[in-house]
Amino acid sequence: MEEKELAELLHLVSRRLRHGYLHRLVPLGLNPGQARALRALADAERPLRMVQLADQLRIVPRSLTPVVDALEEAGLARREVDPANRRSTLVMITPEGRALAERARDARRQAGEELFAVLSDGQRDRLRELLTLVDEQFR
Template identity: 30%
Template sequence: MTAALQRIQSLPSWLVGRVAARARGLVAEALTAEGLKLMHHAVLAASSEYGPVAQAELGRRIAVDPKDMVGILNELQQAGLVLRAPDPADRRKNAITVTPEGTAVLTRCAALAEAANAELLAPLTADEQSQLMVLLKRVYEAP
């Protein structure tokens, strides 16, 4: 390995990016047990938190392109996890709500994601895991 490459790979930004990619991979793999992809899970969770919510508003809140949101919601609706219905406040819009099955899937996905994160942090002691979380939150919340 060259000195230039070693320098790059020793940067916090490099290491955080590699760890983030591994973490996303572990969670994505875990969610396949429920037939979901990461973005399906995010849209389902946001629908649960904000719903009933207009489809366009949901996309804005979680920064998903409207064209992508349509496809994701189509798949979630086909799976019986969300419902689209005319928004009572504006019949020209669709309001998204999570079905009881969608709520059950979210509960199972939370357990799957926790297990994937436990696997990610397994090389660390419990104290190190706590310390890492404190430090990551501090970096994340910094201006």
């Protein structure tokens, strides 16, 4: 059997994880981008400016607009003018959004637990250490 490249293996495992996560998000009425935005808003200590939220999600602000539109339409977030800078818009998570963010976080955790169930606790810890090391290189 041919040995796969590390990058290819990581890509395949990531796709499986995303698929499992997406499968769990659909019943919640969320897509992964909306779930990420809710998570960022839920984790923030205060409302975020649109630009700050886009930066945290590593997307351009114009790509964030439809995400926030959908969250606002669903009653999960709301926009307000920033009183400190009237040209800026703040995004605030609603109580419903906070509850759904937690359910989405659980969905992601469950997808990961299912995918990595084949590994022992020690192997999962080591994989976490290695992936953290790689990730920190790019922060």
